Amino acid sequence: MRILTPFSVAVLALASLIGNSQEPAPPQMAPKAQLAAPQVPQTPPMGWNSWNYFADKVDDKGVRDAADQLVSTGMKDAGYIYVNIDDTWEGERDASGVLHANSKFPDMKALADYVHSKGLKIGIYSGPGPKTCARYEGSLGHEEQDAQLYAQWGIDYLKYDLCSFREAVMAKQAPNDKAAQMRLMIAAYDKMGKALKATGRPIVYSLCQYGWDAVWEWAPALGGNLWRTTGDISPHWDRIYAIVSQQAGLESYAGPGHWNDPDMLEVGNGKLTLAENRSHFTLWAILAAPLLAGNDLPNMKPEIKAILTNRDVIAIDQDPLGKQGVRAYSDGEVEVWTRQLSGGALAVAVINVGDSRYETHPFHLNLAKLGLHGPQAGKDLWTGKPITLTDNQPIEIESHDVLLVRIDAPK
Ligand code: GLA
Numbered sequence: 001m002r003i004l005t006p007f008s009v010a011v012l013a014l015a016s017l018i019g020n021s022q023e024p025a026p027p028q029m030a031p032k033a034q035l036a037a038p039q040v041p042q043t044p045p046m047g048w049n050s051w052n053y054f055a056d057k058v059d060d061k062g063v064r065d066a067a068d069q070l071v072s073t074g075m076k077d078a079g080y081i082y083v084n085i086d087d088t089w090e091g092e093r094d095a096s097g098v099l100h101a102n103s104k105f106p107d108m109k110a111l112a113d114y115v116h117s118k119g120l121k122i123g124i125y126s127g128p129g130p131k132t133c134a135r136y137e138g139s140l141g142h143e144e145q146d147a148q149l150y151a152q153w154g155i156d157y158l159k160y161d162l163c164s165f166r167e168a169v170m171a172k173q174a175p176n177d178k179a180a181q182m183r184l185m186i187a188a189y190d191k192m193g194k195a196l197k198a199t200g201r202p203i204v205y206s207l208c209q210y211g212w213d214a215v216w217e218w219a220p221a222l223g224g225n226l227w228r229t230t231g232d233i234s235p236h237w238d239r240i241y242a243i244v245s246q247q248a249g250l251e252s253y254a255g256p257g258h259w260n261d262p263d264m265l266e267v268g269n270g271k272l273t274l275a276e277n278r279s280h281f282t283l284w285a286i287l288a289a290p291l292l293a294g295n296d297l298p299n300m301k302p303e304i305k306a307i308l309t310n311r312d313v314i315a316i317d318q319d320p321l322g323k324q325g326v327r328a329y330s331d332g333e334v335e336v337w338t339r340q341l342s343g344g345a346l347a348v349a350v351i352n353v354g355d356s357r358y359e360t361h362p363f364h365l366n367l368a369k370l371g372l373h374g375p376q377a378g379k380d381l382w383t384g385k386p387i388t389l390t391d392n393q394p395i396e397i398e399s400h401d402v403l404l405v406r407i408d409a410p411k
Contacts, residue, residue: 047082052294235270
């Protein structure tokens with residue numbers, strides 16, 4: 001048997017959306033006793049962030065446009081709720097230390113109201129240092145004040161980026177003492193975590209410090225909902241795959257309400273091929289990663305929309321069991337990833353991560369390595385068609401493409 005996932009399957013994926021009965025799983029409800037505390041969604045955050053495409057060009061209009069597009073493209077209905085402003089919105093502090101947005105954002109409260117009026121949520125960006133990564137005003141010494149300001153504006157999500165805290169505080173206060181530097185860093189993230197909590201508003205707390213000091217071990221205790229595990233993503237397959245390779249082994253740290261963050265999506269950006277966009281999105285779903293689109297929404301191509309709104313794949317990402325997937329095995333340049341899903345279901349992704357279609361040829365699926373026995377009936381989530389996986393089945397996959405199968409009753 002020969003299974004190909006050709007270039008044109010995005011068209012079929014779009015077709016599969018039309019007749020799709022599988023809605024994304026609803027977020028897990030908090031136990032009654034916890035209802036008093038601010039609650040944020042328990043599944044990986046979904047939305048859009050300005051940085052990957054617009055970087056310092058983001059402005060009030062761009063954010064409103066993104067909100068409008070999330071609604072009109074159906075992305076909101078597919079689960080993309082957060083509209084996140086990244087770096088370069090910050091202006092100056094006034095005599096009382098209150099931070100004002102710069103001229104690109106004339107009225108942040110009005111912008112938040114607009115985003116909320118669309119049934120969406122809004123996110124913002126800062127960092128524990130004196131300056132952000134793009135050298136705008138940071139929160140050092142103003143953490144409580146800034147958290148209160150965000151709450152007044154109606155902000156629902158904060159990405160907090162380490163950057164200048166390294167030179168300005170860590171290196172200065174504890175030169176040549178790495179352990180002390182890490183303690184300073186953790187204390188800074190704790191401080192903002194407490195400041196956010198004190199607002200009484202549910203604000204998703206996103207730590208961005210590139211995985212330093214095994215952040216996955218300590219971030220949940222500080223109220224972190226997600227934490228970057230690596231340096232920055234870029235719209236190149238090699239970078240995406242390098243990031244993916246660094247996620248294997250972190251799966252035990254993810255769970256409902258707290259997630260490893262391999263960075264925001266590059267789907268639709270740069271020169272990524274359709275196969276690469278599909279594989280990138282598949283892997284983020286297998287990894288239970290936040291799905292923060294980072295593309296130019298007003299100019300999104302239909303085939304990119306089809307990938308970002310594939311509800312079957314989104315349902316893998318948003319599965320309420322909250323178990324991050326694992327790299328089950330690799331065979332040459334073909335990797336097999338699996339993710340356990342609620343109700344005993346299983347997602348299996350077979351990816352050709354190499355540059356050649358024939359590098360590992362022929363690839364034979366080894367079901368025993370996945371703990372499976374005998375033929376497995378499932379659904380190919382990129383064609384929308386039924387598929388049966390059998391042991392020792394030869395599977396040929398184009399370079400950087402993927403076969404993603406959901407098996408509801410694995411045996
Ligand atoms: C860092 C972060 C990026 C982005 C930029 C903004 O590089 O990792 O995601 O937020 O800063 O300056």
